[in-house]
Amino acid sequence: MLEKITSNILFMPAEEKTDRPVLGAVSGAEKSFIIDSGNSPAHARQFIKKLSASRVPPPRLMGITHWHWDHTFGMSAWDIPIIAHTDTRKSLEALMEYSWDDGSLDKRVKQGLEIEFCAEMIKKEFAWDRGQIKVEVPEIIFPDRLTIDLGGITCLIEKVGGDHDSGSTVFYIPEDRVLFLGDCLGPDLYAPQYYYSIGKFLGLLEKIRGYGAQIYVGSHGDPESSEGLEKEMEEWEEIARIVEKRGKDWEGILGQIKESFDREPTPDDREMAELFLNGLEIKERE
């Protein structure tokens, strides 16, 4: 069975082993809206099976959070219209040219076009038949935002962008105050060093707060309460401001984190600080 967020919203949890993300279903009176396609046809079929066992109204439309393989390689297993941001469609069109055998994947990792972690996960998820990878493109594209009416419940689809992907799109269900975030809060992974740009990241947090959601659903973790995410967001903001002020003074950054949070910097604090610092260095080089 699927897990319940509210009486209208179900999800299948993420699976770390082959980087399968959360898949969501928002159900109105007669139809359901699906969020993300799965990382393979097998992942998609698992969700389709659980959806029918959960007796939700039939899936009629799907929205994609962003182009990354783990969110889109399940598209070919669905026969419903798919909605995505203009940038997401463009990125998927480019992916259609690629081959997915080990040699091609390894070559793209060397060229910096593919992330080593993703290549490894693709090999694992498609261990038996890499030929199953069929990149498709969405039928319905939108420039900024779009609302869909599912009968008694609506879903606001909006591009928020951010470092992780410029086309990152969130899905907000105002009646239930649930926000599907995709990976939008993640760093840019397609760079020699993973990074966050401070300005972009702080702007994104403001946008996310603006929805007034009570429950947040990220793609690679468990749903979180607004209190939980708000506490994390405040810490990230503080770390961003500290890095912005201190620049490359790593000891100074750690000292100020200790002072601000009244504790030793945790591995997560250090990682966030490093990602912001990488962003500063990239900006400097530009």
Ligand SMILES: [Zn+2]
């Ligand atoms: Zn992603």
